[in-house]
Amino acid sequence: xxxxxxxDFIARRLAPLTQGHTxxxxxxxxxxxxxxxxxxxFAVTSDTLVEGVHFPGGEDPFKAGWKALAANVSDLVAMxxxxxxxxxxxxxxxxxxxxxxxxxxxxxxxxxxxxGMALVGGDTTSAEGPWTLSITAxxxxxxxxxPRRGGAKPGDVLLVSNFIGDPYLGLQxxxxxxxFNVPAHSSFVEQRFATPSPPVALFSxxxxxxxxxxxxSDGLLADIGHILDASGLSATIDxxxxxxxxxxxxWVSRQEDEMAAxxxxxxxxxxxxxxAAVPENFVRRFSSECAQIGVRITRLARLEAGxxxxxxxxxxxxxTGALGFTHF
Amino acid sequence: xxxxxxxDFIARRLAPLTQGHTxxxxxxxxxxxxxxxxxxxFAVTSDTLVEGVHFPGGEDPFKAGWKALAANVSDLVAMxxxxxxxxxxxxxxxxxxxxxxxxxxxxxxxxxxxxGMALVGGDTTSAEGPWTLSITAxxxxxxxxxPRRGGAKPGDVLLVSNFIGDPYLGLQxxxxxxxFNVPAHSSFVEQRFATPSPPVALFSxxxxxxxxxxxxSDGLLADIGHILDASGLSATIDxxxxxxxxxxxxWVSRQEDEMAAxxxxxxxxxxxxxxAAVPENFVRRFSSECAQIGVRITRLARLEAGxxxxxxxxxxxxxTGALGFTHF
Numbered sequence: 310x311x312x313x314x315x316x317d318f319i320a321r322r323l324a325p326l327t328q329g330h331t332x333x334x335x336x337x338x339x340x341x342x343x344x345x346x347x348x349x350x351f352a353v354t355s356d357t358l359v360e361g362v363h364f365p366g367g368e369d370p371f372k373a374g375w376k377a378l379a380a381n382v383s384d385l386v387a388m389x390x391x392x393x394x395x396x397x398x399x400x401x402x403x404x405x406x407x408x409x410x411x412x413x414x415x416x417x418x419x420x421x422x423x424x425g426m427a428l429v430g431g432d433t434t435s436a437e438g439p440w441t442l443s444i445t446a447x448x449x450x451x452x453x454x455x456p457r458r459g460g461a462k463p464g465d466v467l468l469v470s471n472f473i474g475d476p477y478l479g480l481q482x483x484x485x486x487x488x489f490n491v492p493a494h495s496s497f498v499e500q501r502f503a504t505p506s507p508p509v510a511l512f513s514x515x516x517x518x519x520x521x522x523x524x525x526s527d528g529l530l531a532d533i534g535h536i537l538d539a540s541g542l543s544a545t546i547d548x549x550x551x552x553x554x555x556x557x558x559x560w561v562s563r564q565e566d567e568m569a570a571x572x573x574x575x576x577x578x579x580x581x582x583x584x585a586a587v588p589e590n591f592v593r594r595f596s597s598e599c600a601q602i603g604v605r606i607t608r609l610a611r612l613e614a615g616x617x618x619x620x621x622x623x624x625x626x627x628x629t630g631a632l633g634f635t636h637f
Numbered sequence: 638x639x640x641x642x643x644x645d646f647i648a649r650r651l652a653p654l655t656q657g658h659t660x661x662x663x664x665x666x667x668x669x670x671x672x673x674x675x676x677x678x679f680a681v682t683s684d685t686l687v688e689g690v691h692f693p694g695g696e697d698p699f700k701a702g703w704k705a706l707a708a709n710v711s712d713l714v715a716m717x718x719x720x721x722x723x724x725x726x727x728x729x730x731x732x733x734x735x736x737x738x739x740x741x742x743x744x745x746x747x748x749x750x751x752x753g754m755a756l757v758g759g760d761t762t763s764a765e766g767p768w769t770l771s772i773t774a775x776x777x778x779x780x781x782x783x784p785r786r787g788g789a790k791p792g793d794v795l796l797v798s799n800f801i802g803d804p805y806l807g808l809q810x811x812x813x814x815x816x817f818n819v820p821a822h823s824s825f826v827e828q829r830f831a832t833p834s835p836p837v838a839l840f841s842x843x844x845x846x847x848x849x850x851x852x853x854s855d856g857l858l859a860d861i862g863h864i865l866d867a868s869g870l871s872a873t874i875d876x877x878x879x880x881x882x883x884x885x886x887x888w889v890s891r892q893e894d895e896m897a898a899x900x901x902x903x904x905x906x907x908x909x910x911x912x913a914a915v916p917e918n919f920v921r922r923f924s925s926e927c928a929q930i931g932v933r934i935t936r937l938a939r940l941e942a943g944x945x946x947x948x949x950x951x952x953x954x955x956x957t958g959a960l961g962f963t964h965f
Contacts, residue, residue, distance in 0.1 A: 332678075337867060338785050339712040339851065340682035342778060345672065350660075351679070353757065354668035355773065357726045359764040384667040398685045398726070398771045429681065436687040438766030443726045445683065445773040450670060457666050523667065539665060 318406075318433060322414045323397075326421060326428035330394065333429040341429040343394060345449055352390035352448040352455060356380045360402075360440035364503075365483060370409040372503040373442065374416030381446035382424045383507035383524035383581040388455040389516030390448025392424050392509060397431035400441040409440065416504075424509055451516060459539035461521035461586035467536075467544055467610040468592070470508045470582045470599070472554040473529050475501035477577025494556035501554075505581040510602040518587045518595040525580035530629075532584055533609075534618050540586070543615035548622040551575055552607035568622040572629070575620075586612060646734075646761060650742045651725075654749060654756035658722065661757040669757040671722060673777055680718035680776040680783060684708045688730075688768040692831075693811060698737040700831040701770065702744030709774035710752045711835035711852035711909040716783040717844030718776025720752050720837060725759035728769040737768065744832075752837055779844060787867035789849035789914035795864075795872055795938040796920070798836045798910045798927070800882040801857050803829035805905025822884035829882075833909040838930040843913055846923040850913040856906035858957075861937075862946050864914060871943035876950040879903055880935035896950040900957070903948075914940060 319336050327333035332342040345351045358377045360366055378395065385392045397417075401409070421427060426446070461467075479502025482488050482495065489495045507524065515522050521540055523532045530546065537544060548571040553561065557574060564570035587595050589611075596606040620627040647664050655661035660670040673679045686705045688694055706723065713720045725745075729737070749755060754774070789795075807830025810816050810823060817823045835852065843850050849868055851860045858874065865872060876899040881889065885902060892898035915923050917939075924934040948955040 332781075334785060337787065338716075340680050340716050340718075342678050342716075342781050342783060343681055344678040344781060350670050350672040352668050353671050353724060355724045355726055355758055355760050357728060357760045357762055357771065359728060359762060359766070362762065362764050388666075388668050388670075390668075396681060396683045396773050398683055398773075400685060400687060400769055430683055432683050432685045432771070434685055434687060434690065436690050436767055436769075438687070438769070439764055441728055441764075441766070441769055443685070443760070443771040445724050445726075453660075453670050453672060455670060457662060459665065 318410065322410060323428060326418060328427040330427045330429055336430065343429065343447065349449040349451055350453045352385055352388040352450050353445065354381055354384035355443065355445040357441065357443040370413035371416035374413045375420040375504045377442040377444050378417060378420040378424060379505045379507055379581055380526065381444045382509060385446055385448035386507050386509055386512045387522040387524040387583050388448065388450065389512055389519065390450045390455065391512050392426050392446065392448045394429045395426055395444050395446040396429060398443040399433045400438065401435040402440050403435055403437050405440060406435065423506060456515050456519035456522035456585065458521055458523055458536050461536055461540035461542055461612050463542060463612055463614045465520050465586040465588055465612045466592045466608055467533065467584060467586055467612060468606050469529065469552060469584050469609055470511060470604050470606060472552050472557065473525065473580050473582060474551065474557045474574025474577060475554050476505065476579040477574055478557060478560055479503065488560055489556065491559065494559055497554065497556045502579065507581045508583060508604045511583055511599065511604050514595060514598055515583065515585055518591045519585040520588065522583055522585040525582045525584055526578055528576040528578040529580065530575050530618060530620065536584065536586060537616065537618055541616065542612045543617050544610040544612050545619040545621055546610050547624065548572060548575060548620065548627065550607065550609055552605065568627060571622065572627065646738065650738060651756060654746060656755040658755045658757055664758065671757065671775065677777040677779055678781045680713055680716040680778045681773065682709050682712035683771065683773040685769065685771040698741035699744035702741045703748040703832045705770040705772050706745060706748040706752060707833045707835055707909055708854065709772045710837060713774055713776035714835050714837055714840045715843065715850040715852040715911050716776065716778065717840055717847065718778045718783065719840050720754050720774065720776050722757045723754055723772050723774040724757060726771040727761045728766065729763040730768050731763055731765050733768060734763065751834060784843050784847035784850035784913065786849055786851055786864050789864055789868035789870055789940050791870060791940055791942045793848050793914040793916055793940045794920045794936055795861065795912060795914055795940060796934050797857065797880060797912050797937055798839060798932050798934060800880050800885065801853065801908050801910060802879065802885045802902025802905060803882050804833065804907040805902055806885060806888055807831065816888055817884065819887065822887055825882065825884045830907065835909045836911060836932045839911055839927065839932050842923060842926055843911065846915045846919045847913040848916065850911055853908035853910045853912055854906055856904040857908065858903050858946060858948065860912055864912065865944065865946055869944065870940045871945050872938040872940050873947040873949055874938050875952065876900060876903060876948065876955065878935065878937055880933065896955060899950065
């Protein structure tokens with residue numbers, strides 16, 4: 310790290326991100342001391358993002374920093390945990406520190422403010438290789454019970470937060486496709502792709518009502534498959550039920566094969582929204598409480614005994630296998 | 638990861654490393670639930686090791702896995718924390734999974750058994766780049782007080798555990814030098830370099846007696862410098878007081894410039910031993926309790942008001958600056 314050494318980087322750039330959290334010791338020690346709030350446990354999750362794999366090569370470092378934190382936050386929310394603290398490990402590419410550091414730290418700072426988090430520790434090094442960001446994030450959970458992949462019961466209802474598919478469109482746009490005539494749609498899907506905002510406030514509703522939950526990172530259908538596999542249940546998702554933003558609806562309306570278009574949105578991934586299973590008799594209350602905190606909830610399916618995910622479109626079965634869609 | 642997919646790798650290879658820890662959920666979820674033992678906080682530390690930077694390219698993956706965990710364990714011990722749990726993030730080099738996975742997991746398994754730890758989560762991915770291992774480790778601390786770099790007081794005594802310098806000799810040997818006529822010495826320094834064993838049992842003694850502590854990773858003198866800087870104190874270290882193993886003593890005895898040889902041992906780093914400051918009136922009790930748990934303690938210096946580290950050899954000042962030794 311020419312120009313700005315490791316200690317300078319930590320003291321000048323990263324220490325302010327601790328927001329004075331006492332256990333972080335101003336990042337001057339080799340570790341931090343963390344105690345969950347009274348009556349709580351920590352939910353802990355960890356994601357590694359590699360430049361060129363998990364975000365595009367040459368990405369604005371602001372967006373890389375934001376996305377690295379968002380990817381962890383959405384896991385915490387799915388666990389019914391309030392995002393609190395994080396540890397950051399960085400491998401800088403040789404010669405790639407000076408060009409990235411300022412925008413990266415700005416992106417982290419804005420993301421942690423948006424998500425209510427503070428930095429408590431980590432490690433920074435450099436190597437001949439791609440820029441690599443590992444974050445381990447801590448959330449507070451009341452007691453020790455959390456919704457898990459495997460907790461859903463037959464009869465529970467599968468629900469999803471906000472909109473699905475915008476990040477897929479954002480990625481296609483990054484790859485050079487012109488998708489929209491409306492500039493606002495274009496910037497909306499870019500923002501949903503590059504600086505996703507998981508529905509943080511949802512954590513307490515999931516803690517109270519959800520029997521199972523997962524964040525949508527692999528793709529809506531794949532992540533529903535994870536819940537079904539772990540819970541030993543089956544479901545049918547109708548692609549006409551996908552909750553789509555105005556931008557996605559506009560795009561779908563101009564596609565020749567609407568079913569294929571919707572399947573792309575349901576499998577694209579990187580949504581960082583939440584799929585949850587909620588017992589039928591709580592669905593109305595859950596949805597209404599979510600609406601009050603600004604999170605839109607859409608009903609996708611009723612979970613049934615059996616195994617596997619079936620997909621339909623306007624009630625006609627879709628042969629997902631024939632589309633090379635073989636995850637489950 | 639050709640042949641063995643990510644899910645197989647996690648289920649077959651990594652899940653057994655959770656040792657059934659309930660909060661790990663068998664590594665089937667996106668996160669873990671952790672609560673410190675009653676009356677305790679978590680000490681949290683994190684280290685990233687990159688192949689070719691922090692361990693040699695082509696290293697036996699058993700040794701890489703061991704060392705990645707050991708590097709974190711020594712930070713926890715220095716914080717007076719009992720090592721408990723860890724989260725593991727791996728970036729495999731493209732095509733480098735099959736050749737590394739078996740020995741790597743074996744090294745992790747043996748290291749965690751030696752250190753009393755269990756795996757609770759993480760992330761695994763692959764990229765065009767060097768093999769990268771990030772570990773975030775959790776230790777249990779009674780209450781929230783820990784020895785820190787900045788806690789030492791004038792009059793406290795600076796002490797070090799076991800031996801210093803063997804890993805430096807292990808590295809020189811790796812670089813092709815023949816250092817020993819005695820094969821046992823050769824294998825001893827290799828083992829101290831490649832599979833270091835931090836003095837885990839020391840954690841409770843440090844918690845009770847130490848005002849400051851740090852693990853020796855940058856090099857004994859550099860890490861003492863960190864304590865002096867953070868505590869606002871000064872000290873003089875005499876190189877004749879270095880605690881040396883039989884192997885290191887044998888090597889030193891055959892060097893033309895004994896002072897330079899000892900300085901190399903005191904600055905080589907990667908020792909993963911502990912330097913601690915203990916009030917004078919507790920030093921005898923601390924040392925005797927450490928001896929009972931098999932940890933040898935050596936007195937290095939009395940901490941004084943002022944700033945900076947002076948180095949001497951047989952009571953004659955050493956001009957470390959002239960040796961290109963300018964860290965402090």
